[in-house]
Amino acid sequence: MEIALYYAPITCALAPYITLTEAGATFEARPLNLRKDQHKSAKYLKINPKHKVPLLVVDGKVLSESTAIQIWIARTFPQARLLPADPWEELKAISLMSWCSSGIHPFLARTNSPPRVCDLPGAEESVKRLASEQLFENYKIADELLAGREYFFDHFTAPDAHFFWTFRRGASFGLDLSGFKNCTAHFARMNSRASVQKLVAYEKSVQAEFAQAA
Numbered sequence: 001m002e003i004a005l006y007y008a009p010i011t012c013a014l015a016p017y018i019t020l021t022e023a024g025a026t027f028e029a030r031p032l033n034l035r036k037d038q039h040k041s042a043k044y045l046k047i048n049p050k051h052k053v054p055l056l057v058v059d060g061k062v063l064s065e066s067t068a069i070q071i072w073i074a075r076t077f078p079q080a081r082l083l084p085a086d087p088w089e090e091l092k093a094i095s096l097m098s099w100c101s102s103g104i105h106p107f108l109a110r111t112n113s114p115p116r117v118c119d120l121p122g123a124e125e126s127v128k129r130l131a132s133e134q135l136f137e138n139y140k141i142a143d144e145l146l147a148g149r150e151y152f153f154d155h156f157t158a159p160d161a162h163f164f165w166t167f168r169r170g171a172s173f174g175l176d177l178s179g180f181k182n183c184t185a186h187f188a189r190m191n192s193r194a195s196v197q198k199l200v201a202y203e204k205s206v207q208a209e210f211a212q213a214a
């Protein structure tokens with residue numbers, strides 16, 4: 001089986017990179033330079049008209065959307081236990097990932113690029129402030145879910161990788177997230193995993209490659 005993951009540094013594509021690594025999968029990461037609009041090239045738009053990462057290609061078949069990608073990885077590598085075994089708990093894990101994608105991610109996107117949602121002159125700060133309020137509301141929910149736990153379930157699962165990305169991205173915008181003690185501890189725990197360290201090293205190498213090509 002040939003697995004390829006279209007990926008870009010800093011983005012949510014790091015979550016499936018982590019879970020593929022946790023699963024011990026052999027895969028090829030295909031980095032795209034978003035700053036150079038490589039995700040909007042005719043070639044990429046042909047396989048993903050949504051011009052987003054992550055995108056998974058398995059033996060030539062294409063799968064978009066983080067949650068679907070995570071479910072595919074979990075099903076394909078069951079020994080990695082990337083989703084809880086109990087059916088109800090599994091659905092709760094899928095619910096958590098859907099929340100990361102549709103409940104948290106949009107506010108990160110607005111913070112990253114306010115003019116994409118409002119191009120009124122002077123609106124930028126207001127968009128960022130409102131987005132960060134929504135982010136804080138969501139991080140508070142995650143903080144409560146993580147109280148007294150190492151991971152969202154009784155061991156590392158795919159939602160941990162997905163949420164890790166949302167928290168990392170929030171922190172990268174300079175938001176003060178130190179009040180979310182359980183999320184902060186989860187973030188540190190995630191950073192200590194070999195899969196995350198591999199991702200971080202890979203991210204650095206891709207960023208260096210992009211900088212050299214600039």
Ligand SMILES: N[C@@H](CCC(=O)N[C@@H](CS)C(=O)NCC(=O)O)C(=O)O
Nearest residue numbers: 011012051052053054065066067101
């Ligand atoms: N709903 C998608 C969102 C993916 C997404 O928005 N990815 C961002 C990076 S974090 C992206 O590729 N942005 C490029 C663009 O919007 O053109 C998912 O959960 O996979």
